[in-house]
């Protein structure tokens with residue numbers, strides 16, 4: 595019976611965990627009953643999520659990958675943002691908002707207030723993402 599992608603990911607992670615020295619990706623696909631296309635996509639998804647790491651190896655003259663569980667999940671590239679984060683954007687209370695970006699002195703591309711706010715939001719978002727990743731472990 596075909597499984598959904600989430601179920602396949604869980605099953606793959608359980609299988610990979612059993613191989614302390616890593617598992618060849620083709621072995622993983624065979625054990626899961628997947629063809630190479632499905633298997634490749636699954637491995638790429640897990641890799642993008644930072645849950646596994648791949649090491650290129652040559653077996654019988656062919657290049658392939660040995661797959662391991664990532665010891666420390668890689669931080670997600672997806673930013674964890676919420677609508678509340680834009681409530682204190684400096685532009686909402688800026689006295690120069692009507693002139694901003696009209697070719698004058700005040701521009702969003704050089705505004706220190708906006709840069710400070712963005713830097714703070716990026717730092718907070720990164721901290722939230724680390725919490726999400728820790729919960730997922």
Ligand code: SF4
Nearest residue numbers: 685688691694702705
């Ligand atoms: S970018 Fe800066 S100058 Fe422009 S409206 Fe926002 S806070 Fe004001």
